[in-house]
Amino acid sequence: MHPSALLRLSPLLLIAACAQTPGPRTAAAPPAISEATLTTLTQILSSDAFEGRAPTTAGEEKTVQLIADRFRKAGLQPGNNGSWYQNVPLVETTASPSSLRITGGSKPLVFSYRTDMVANTYQVQPKVSLDNSEIVFVGYGINAPERGWNDYAGLDVRGKTVIILVNDPDWQNETLQGPFNGKAMTYYGRWTYKYEEAAKQGAAAAFIVHDTAPASYGWNVVQSSWTGAQYNMDDPGGHADQSKVIGWLTNDAAKQLFAASGKDLATLSAAAKQPGFRAVPLGQKASISLSNQIKRQASRNVIGILPGKSRPNEYVIYTAHWDHLGRCDADPSGDDICNGAVDNASGTAGLVALAEAHAKAGPAERSIIFLAVTAEESGLLGSRYYAENPIYPLAQTVGGANMDSLSLAGDFRDFVAIGSGKSELDAYLQRAIAPMNLTLKPEPSPQAGYYYRSDHFSLARKGVPMIYAKGGEDLVNGGTSAGAAWAADYRAKRYHSPNDEYDIDWNWAGAIRELQIYYGVGRALADGRAWPNWNKGDEFRGIRDRSRAGK
Template sequence: MLRAALSLVPALVLAGCAAAGPADRPAAANRAATPEISVATLADVTRILSSDEYEGRAPTTAGEEKTVTLLADHFAKAGLKPGNNGSWFQNVPLVETTAAPTALSVTGGKAPLSLAFRTDMVANSYRVQPSVSVKDSDIVFVGYGINAPERGWNDYAGLDVKGKTVVILVNDPDWQNEGLEGPFGGRAMTYYGRWTYKYEEAARQGAAAAFIVHDTAPAAYGWNVVQSSWTGAQYNMDAANNHMDQSSVIGWLTNDAAQRLFAAAGQDLAQLTVAAKQPGFKAVPFGLKASVSLTQKIKRQASRNVIGILPGTTRPDEYVIYTAHWDHLGRCEADASGDDICNGALDNATGTAALVALAEAYQKAGAPERSVIFLAVTAEESGLLGSRYYGENPVYPLNKTVGGVNMDGLNVTGTSRDFVVIGPGKSELEDYLKRETDARGLVLKNEPTPEAGYYYRSDHFSLAKFGVPMLYGEGGEDLVEGGVAAGRAASEDYRTNRYHQPSDEFDPNWKWDGAVRDLEIYYAIGRALADSDAWPNWREGDEFRAIRDRSRTGR
């Protein structure tokens, strides 16, 4: 998920775990040692990966084969070594399903209601079956669909939804708060606000079907993004149980369709949305029944993460990691011209190109003390599957991985006067970031839309869940040429007109100076980590701190 475009344990830790301050390495020395970041590499790799020849880089397609071959070749030319026991690749077992749903039929109201696929709703299934159906399933509105005992919140309290269809609101109950105070962090989305969590919890509760009500502001993207992302081939991790522990059907409703559904039950969506924000909210049975079915084409095939490593000189068994996802949507909803290739130039051919450019930069400067991993992951667009697989099956021990940087979309609109950190206040890597932004005279800002939960929406999250401190940031919107107005206009234009659409294509007129500046920052941070014995940690009280403390204590 491209954030830039959408911006409008035991307490005892060994001494080696303590964070060494970033002042251990003078900023000037780091900047002087930063080799040139190649604009030619950034532009060429981005242009090739996002060309129609690569067909949108969907996993397990001919586009993947071209992509991973190109990356392995460029990693080798940059002086990296194959990162997985002599191979450039880590196989990621996936199952691809392509669903053909019927309309969602609702009965029991004043008149039958039929919600059409694509225009009113999208439906899919995690279950790996040729056909899946839900028939005459009782519909229940469960508010935000959250069960968080540590926060004293349970939308399923006293409720049995086994075999039923639950309707759920997107985001957290307090997402409209002005500040960061509230049961779920105020404006800052928690993992409870993510659509992935909502389906996971619905399955744990035994729901037969789960539909999320789309609303552009709390979702942080329009219905067109849902439509393009949830139609066509879908990917999931292959599993021995064929994901039969999941709900039969999952999907989304447009806001208009949801209003009609609520009205059919004699309810009002706006009123119940307000009620669902209050602690102690009680789920509302609708007295309606839902029926929907779908047939699925099924294909099992491994996709691949691409891994290169620059071995360290003195501590090769300690690691710094850079990540980016190479995949995009492949063939998608055609635009008015008939173009059905979602090329994913900005998202995320640019970030993938950045891995190559940074590898070249490290090679020019010479190997650091610690090893540096360059990891291009698959299936980010399908739910962070490639990075999740690496997190669950790490090639290099995560308790010996110092930290890293994830890149999901580069700044190609020009140099900015500011730099934005996503998920501010989470880890001590921000100290390293602040040193580099201060040295460049940049204003370090918190993300402007914490309610969108971007820290949980890209591949760094898959490593953070296992305790590895990961930094995610980007150049801001206050452009040197045009100021904030120009920056926001560029972000809004991309979000509305290109994000997850065929029009996200390479533009030879892109300005790469902002991307280069940001990559110089990422290089300096990674180099400082790789040339020191520091072990930066998560801040006290952060959700990932205990996990890191446990893993480092047991190293």
């Protein structure tokens, strides 16, 4: 799961209006999901022998071969013109940054790498330098003309360093009303967008101010995810169109920076929430240099297909990412392998178990694709590459579902659909859970923007309706207190750390129920004739309409 997508979200209400979507009258009966497949594959994939499954490593080679072998044994066919693999050209950069030096304020400041800030670059160069770059606070760093919002209005930031707040201006709203959907994060709140827009504006550097509440994760996640080897698409231009330096500041470092300019971070952050906010030059200059180790090497997506009986050129797709962080910060015992058992060995095992279940049931009317993608932890790169270079036409891809970390706290009484209300797939999900006596509850933290944080988003932004769902925290054994405790423990002690290891005591009942639900949704899509769309007004509706119209 990408750094900003934490496991075990609380449940989300599925809107009743979606029940009007054309589709099957009844859901397919829940199939038998092999617990042996789930436990065996999760344990193998998260073992030390796989070294944390970092792309382009020996751990990748073992991983993709294992997945392809299990797809073959399940009864799938190779999904890429006779091959199980789709090459994903990546460039790996390992940056060694200097300290970030700030001058021009009431006193010079020196921010240390990892403790005060992290810094990296998308540019593929052996050395990158930022020298005396003027610093400007640009609020949330959003340029959204359709919403009447532009934090860069009247501003020329070419060659300058911009300081940006995480999330959207209205993330603290209690409702879903506001210029950016209230407390529900939009793509404008994602760190990926903020760096993209800063580069478009010509900024030489962009630093996001970390704050745990709006980011939805702590500084430890930034440390583990933004240091060491980083991956990007191997662009012919070496990403020279991107900012020289991108990174994060701790909240304390940002407060010091603003104070040295005679400003207050809290006061300017409050001002940045208001329409009409204008950027504020801080009267300071930033300097930093980075040395880059560069390695170009292809990683691989693994793809299998169960061809359809009557409409094989129409497709349903399941996705899960096989990668994790590889070697990372060691724990007190010296263990430096981030095994990624929950995230996402479990989801990869679930993908194989679904392949087995569908193959055992026999071909559906439409073809079903099973796609295990690389480099999710590096910014959804494997799924993005597939979406930009699809083996099967996206206009002919009906929809699908993504699995990123299965529920391993046990069976649950409630269910979550991240991004509920976005597409007509909600009705399929609603039918799939109907026989299971599950309760649907509202999402407590839509400000986290989870829909934009895993591999389904790569396909969604190209117009393909995708769902991403999980069991909730109301556990059959222990209720919400037990579920919340399990989630809190995972976030605090295991997420993106060497402690995310296989546990023989895990209760797989919730994971099996999740996969049964995914099976029901996928089978209904694959045996049906409907083409569910995004709901009217959704950001992806126009893309889908143009895609289906062949435009």
